[in-house]
Amino acid sequence: MTENSVIKLSHVVKKFGNDTVLDDIDLVVNTGSIVGLIGPSGAGKTTIIKTLLGMEVADGGQATVFDQTMPNRQLLSRIGYMAQTDALYDSLSARENLKFYADMKGLSASQTKEEIDHEAKVVGLFEDLDKRVADYSGGMQRRLSLAIALLGQSELLILDEPTVGIDPALRRQIWKELKNLRDQGKSILITTHVMDEAELVDDVALLLNGKIIAFDEPNNLKTTYKVNTIEDVFLKAEEENQ
Numbered sequence: 645m646t647e648n649s650v651i652k653l654s655h656v657v658k659k660f661g662n663d664t665v666l667d668d669i670d671l672v673v674n675t676g677s678i679v680g681l682i683g684p685s686g687a688g689k690t691t692i693i694k695t696l697l698g699m700e701v702a703d704g705g706q707a708t709v710f711d712q713t714m715p716n717r718q719l720l721s722r723i724g725y726m727a728q729t730d731a732l733y734d735s736l737s738a739r740e741n742l743k744f745y746a747d748m749k750g751l752s753a754s755q756t757k758e759e760i761d762h763e764a765k766v767v768g769l770f771e772d773l774d775k776r777v778a779d780y781s782g783g784m785q786r787r788l789s790l791a792i793a794l795l796g797q798s799e800l801l802i803l804d805e806p807t808v809g810i811d812p813a814l815r816r817q818i819w820k821e822l823k824n825l826r827d828q829g830k831s832i833l834i835t836t837h838v839m840d841e842a843e844l845v846d847d848v849a850l851l852l853n854g855k856i857i858a859f860d861e862p863n864n865l866k867t868t869y870k871v872n873t874i875e876d877v878f879l880k881a882e883e884e885n886q
C-alpha cells in the first residue's frame with residue numbers, strides 16, 4: 645500500500661440479494677489528490693461511498709479511511725461528507741443548519757462564524773443565509789449541503805454528486821475551491837455525471853458492471869482510448885464492455 649493513501653478499498657464485494665453491485669473493487673485515494681468516480685447511473689458509485697463510510701457492510705474485502713474501518717466516531721470530524729440525498733432541517737434557516745453541523749464538528753464560535761461566511765460565499769448563498777431551507781430551490785439545497793461538507797477544513801472530502809442542479813458559473817467557482825483545498829493537501833473523492841468535471845480531477849476511476857475498469861489521469865485515459873474527451877472515454881468504455 646502507498647504510504648500516503650487516505651482511502652483504500654481492497655477486493656471489496658457488495659451484494660444486494662443476488663445482485664453483485666461491487667465486484668472485487670480496488671481503489672486508492674492519495675493525500676492531496678482529487679479522484680473522480682464516474683460510471684453510469686446504478687453502477688455502484690454511491691454504494692462504494694456508503695461502504696467506505698460504514699453505512700453499508702461489505703460482503704467481502706476491506707475498506708479503510710485513514711487506515712481504519714468506518715464507522716469510527718473519531719474519524720468523523722476529519723471527513724466532510726456530502727450525501728447524494730440532502731439531509732437538511734427544512735424548518736430552519738441555512739445559517740441555523742450550518743451552525744448545527746459546525747457544532748457537531750466541534751468548531752469554536754469564532755471559527756463557526758468565519759467559516760459559515762466563507763463557505764456560503766463559495767456556494768453563492770451568502771445573501772440567502774437567513775432564508776428557511778423549505779423556501780430554497782433544489783439547487784440551493786444542494787449548495788447548502790456542499791457548504792456543510794466544506795465546514796471545518798476536513799482533511800478528506802467525500803462528495804456524492806455535489807454539483808447536480810448547479811449552474812456552470814457557480815460550478816466553476818466550486819471547482820476552484822476544491823482545487824485550492826487539494827493544493828493545501830486535502831484529499832477529495834467526488835462522483836459526477838458532468839464529464840467536464842471529470843476532466844478536472846487528478847485521477848478518474850471508471851466504474852462499470854461492478855468493476856473499476858480504468859484508473860488514471862484524464863489525459864492518460866484519453867491517450868489510452870484514443871479519444872479527445874473524458875466523455876468519449878466513458879462512451880467508448882461502455883461500448884467495449886457491453
Ligand SMILES: Nc1ncnc2c1ncn2[C@@H]1O[C@H](COP(=O)(O)OP(=O)(O)OP(=O)(O)O)[C@@H](O)[C@H]1O
Nearest residue numbers: 660661665683684685686687688689690691692728
Ligand atoms: N439498499 C439497497 N438495496 C438494494 N439495492 C440497492 C441498494 N442500494 C443500491 N442498490 C442497487 O445497487 C446498484 C448501485 O446503486 P448506486 O446507488 O450505488 O448507483 P450509483 O452509481 O450511485 O448511481 P447514480 O449515478 O444514479 O447515483 C443499483 O442497481 C441499485 O438499485
Ligand SMILES: [Mg+2]
Nearest residue numbers: 689690691728
Ligand atoms: Mg449515486
